[in-house]
Amino acid sequence: xxxxxxxxxxxxxxxxxxxxxxxxxxxxxxxxxxxxxxxxxxxxxxxxxxxxxxxxxxxxxxxxxxxxxxxxxxxxxxxxxxxxxxxxxxxxxxxxxxxxxxxxxxxxxxxxxxxxxxxxxxxxxxxxxxxxxxxxxxxxxxxxxxxxxxxxxxxxxxxxxxxxxxxxxxxxxxxxxxxxxxxxxxxxxxxxxxxxxxxxxxxxxxxxxxxxxxxxxxxxxxxxxxxxxxxxxxxxxxxxxxxxxxxxxxxxxxxxxxxxxxxxxxxxxxxxxxxxxxxxxxxxxxxxxxxxxxxxxxxxxxxxxxxxxxxxxxxxxxxxxxxxxxxxxxxxxxxxxxxxxxxxxxxxxxxxxxxxxxxxxxxxxxxxxxxxxxxxxxxxxxxxxxxxxxxxxxxxxxxxxxxxxxxxxxxxxxxxxxxxxxxxxxxxxxxxxxxxxxxxxxxxxxxxxxxxxxxxxxxxxxxxxxxxxxxxxxxxxx
Numbered sequence: 413x414x415x416x417x418x419x420x421x422x423x424x425x426x427x428x429x430x431x432x433x434x435x436x437x438x439x440x441x442x443x444x445x446x447x448x449x450x451x452x453x454x455x456x457x458x459x460x461x462x463x464x465x466x467x468x469x470x471x472x473x474x475x476x477x478x479x480x481x482x483x484x485x486x487x488x489x490x491x492x493x494x495x496x497x498x499x500x501x502x503x504x505x506x507x508x509x510x511x512x513x514x515x516x517x518x519x520x521x522x523x524x525x526x527x528x529x530x531x532x533x534x535x536x537x538x539x540x541x542x543x544x545x546x547x548x549x550x551x552x553x554x555x556x557x558x559x560x561x562x563x564x565x566x567x568x569x570x571x572x573x574x575x576x577x578x579x580x581x582x583x584x585x586x587x588x589x590x591x592x593x594x595x596x597x598x599x600x601x602x603x604x605x606x607x608x609x610x611x612x613x614x615x616x617x618x619x620x621x622x623x624x625x626x627x628x629x630x631x632x633x634x635x636x637x638x639x640x641x642x643x644x645x646x647x648x649x650x651x652x653x654x655x656x657x658x659x660x661x662x663x664x665x666x667x668x669x670x671x672x673x674x675x676x677x678x679x680x681x682x683x684x685x686x687x688x689x690x691x692x693x694x695x696x697x698x699x700x701x702x703x704x705x706x707x708x709x710x711x712x713x714x715x716x717x718x719x720x721x722x723x724x725x726x727x728x729x730x731x732x733x734x735x736x737x738x739x740x741x742x743x744x745x746x747x748x749x750x751x752x753x754x755x756x757x758x759x760x761x762x763x764x765x766x767x768x769x770x771x772x773x774x775x776x777x778x779x780x781x782x783x784x785x786x787x788x789x790x791x792x793x794x795x796x797x798x799x800x801x802x803x804x805x806x807x808x809x810x811x812x813x814x815x816x817x818x819x820x821x822x823x824x825x826x827x828x829x830x831x832x833x834x835x836x837x838x839x840x841x842x843x844x845x846x847x848x849x850x851x852x853x854x855x856x857x858x859x860x861x862x863x864x865x866x867x868x869x870x871x872x873x874x875x876x877x878x879x880x881x882x883x884x885x886x887x888x889x890x
Contacts, residue, residue, distance in 0.1 A: 415494050415599050417445025417501070419591065421454060421615070422598025424461035425608035430454065435592055438735040438773045439504035439725025447591035450616035455624040458612040462554040462581035463630045465609025470551045470579040472607070478525045480606060481576050485521040487600040488514075498593040499564050500727070504734040504772065507727040509689060513593070516566035516854070520573030523854045527872050528577035531879070544886050549879040551579035552656060553632025556625045558646065559594060560637040561587035561737055562692040562795075567637045568594055570660075570869040572611065573854075578878035580633070583612045583625060589737055591615040622646070629653040633877060636660070637694075639793075640819070640863045658867030658877040660694065660859060662793045663821035666814035667697035668804075668836060671705040673826035674848070679713035681824070681850055682799065687721050687733050687777050691797040692741075695822040695844070695852075698794050699783075701810050704803045711781055711801055715761045718777035718799070723766050735773040736796060742773045745796035748789040752800070755784040762798075791817070807832065811839050820862035822846065 417435075420427040432446035450458075469477075488495065495517075496510040505513075536545040557571035568584060575582040586594035598613040614621065626634055626649040634650050635658040636643055643659045650657070669678045685696045702710045724731040736742045742765075749763050762778030775797060783790055783800040790800065804810040814823060823842040827833050837845045843860040852858065857871040867877045 415491065415596055417498070417592060419445065419447045419595035420598070421448045421450055422595070422601055422611070422613040423454065423458050424612065425602065425606065427599065427602050428454065428457075433588070435502055437501050437504060437725075438738055439769075441771050444501040445592055447595055447615055450614040450621050452620060452624050454614050454616070455621050458583045458614050459554070459625065459628050459630045461609035461612055462583050463609075465581045465607065466551075466554060469581050469607060469610045472579065474528065477576065477579060478528070480604075480610075481521050481525040481573075483604045484576075484600060484606065485518055485525075487604050488517055488521070488597070491596070491600060495565060495593060495596055498596050499590075502590045502592045503561065503564065503737065504725055505689065506725075506731040506734055508729070509734070513563055513565035516563070517569040517572075517597070519854045520569035521576070524573035524577035524875070527875065530872065531875065542888055544888065546884045548882050548884060550882055552878055552880045553580060554630050555580045555582040555633045555635060555878065556631040557582055557584045558622065558634075558636040558638060558642070559584060559586045561589040562689060562694075564590040564593040565597075568597060570637065570874070571635055572597075574874045574878045576610070578875055580878050581609050581611070583614065583631075585621060585625065586613070586615050588615060588617065623649050626650040627652045631655060633658060635867070635877065637869070638662075643865070656867075656877060658869075658874075659865045660867075660869050661821075661863065661865040662819060663694045663696075663860065663864055664699065664791070664793050664817045664819035665695055665697045665822045665824065665842075666817070667700045667824035668810045668814055668826065669700065669702045669706070669710055670807075670810075670825075670827040670829070670832065671703040672828045673706075674828065675706060675710050675713055677848065678826040679710060679717060681826075683714060683717040683721075685850065686799050687718065687797050690733055690736055690775070692737065692795050694793075696794075697799075697824055699790065699800055699802060699814070699817075701802050701804045701813055703810075704805050707781075707801070707803050711760060711779065714779050714799055714801070718761050718779050721777045721797075723774055723776065724769055725772060733777065733797065736775055737773065739773050741796065742775055745775055745794065745798060748792065748794060748796070749778060749780065749798060752780055752783055752787040752789045755787040757781065757783045757787065757800075785816075793819070807835070811836060815839070815841050818863040819860070821860035821864035824850070
């Protein structure tokens with residue numbers, strides 16, 4: 413089956429057409445395709461399809477469910493070019509950057525097909541010896557997954573993998589900004605003949621489609637990768653019935669760079685995180701606290717790296733950073749920079765649209781120093797290629813400042829002192845603390861605390877959100 417860029421929804425095993433919305437490329441502003449736009453009727457159809465599929469999909473022998481996951485994985489691999497092209501065009505990522513999205517989907521399907529086989533029946537000894545107790549894991553029910561636009565396939569993979577492995581029918585709602593890659597996955601599910609209702613993919617306006625899905629009593633689990641504000645809204649609307657929630661929400665990540673740190677290493681990692689994917693990454697360090705003894709030296713290293721970033725759009729090898737997702741994001745990032753400057757920050761480099769490319773939602777790699785705690789950029793997630801530098805004088809001050817946020821997703825520490833690193837890791841109130849490096853992988857748990865989420869993506873721990881524990885107790889008889 414040859415796939416184009418005029419995409420249909422995928423409901424109950426069928427590709428469903430509807431009125432279409434145009435999709436434009438943020439790198440050029442040009443139309444690249446269109447996507448079928450769901451209304452309430454389609455949302456209700458997807459809910460019914462998933463609900464009807466639950467009994468048969470959940471009871472399907474595990475070996476058969478894994479076989480379906482492997483078929484889908486193989487179809488994904490066979491259609492790498494098209495899937496990456498969808499991501500490339502609808503997000504403006506460089507071609508090289510689409511590799512991570514694509515590989516994440518392949519890896520998630522493989523990992524959870526393997527990992528689910530490790531969930532075995534457990535027994536609990538009876539203290540009186542009068543009964544036998546078994547714990548079994550069963551699929552929790554229908555899942556609704558809301559997918560962020562910054563990594564269209566990676567985010568989808570983090571939900572599709574564990575849902576399929578656990579036996580939960582899933583309704584995936586991609587962001588209206590990036591529907592093409594998700595719909596392309598629906599085309600592959602249709603191509604391999606996946607059982608009806610096991611996977612459904614629809615896209616539409618958030619207030620209409622999202623609220624219909626969340627308010628329904630059918631879903632047992634609502635899962636999201638998105639902003640804290642969106643998470644609160646989903647939980648509020650979802651309170652029509654008792655549901656589970658698994659949410660990876662916004663971050664306001666701090667990085668602590670001590671005076672004994674490897675400054676080149678720290679600068680390389682901070683720059684890579686902030687300028688990779690144009691800073692549109694939930695774990696990107698927003699507030700970079702640098703010990704006053706090395707603040708100017710570290711700033712110079714960041715400026716050097718920022719100026720070396722090659723901004724543009726295309727499939728050639730000489731592009732490091734693409735555009736922001738749209739002009740609304742561009743205006744928001746620029747407003748944060750202007751506000752920081754009005755509160756006394758110094759602009760070390762960047763801070764505007766580049767001269768070239770002269771079309772698209774591009775913003776220069778930007779470094780600010782002397783950022784005030786009263787500036788908006790200090791308390792808000794930037795989601796753009798802007799590094800905010802602040803100074804600290806001692807460990808206690810640095811930790812207090814780093815923890816000064818309602819967010820709690822990721823924090824970074826750079827020091828050669830292992831004892832200091834361990835003290836920082838113990839005191840930082842974040843779901844992840846990365847020391848002198850950064851690593852993410854499908855087998856490593858990813859999740860936040862405080863206002864940055866609940867539950868877990870990646871690793872075997874994610875399966876616990878999709879599985880319910882049932883206790884079966886049998887009395888011993890003579």
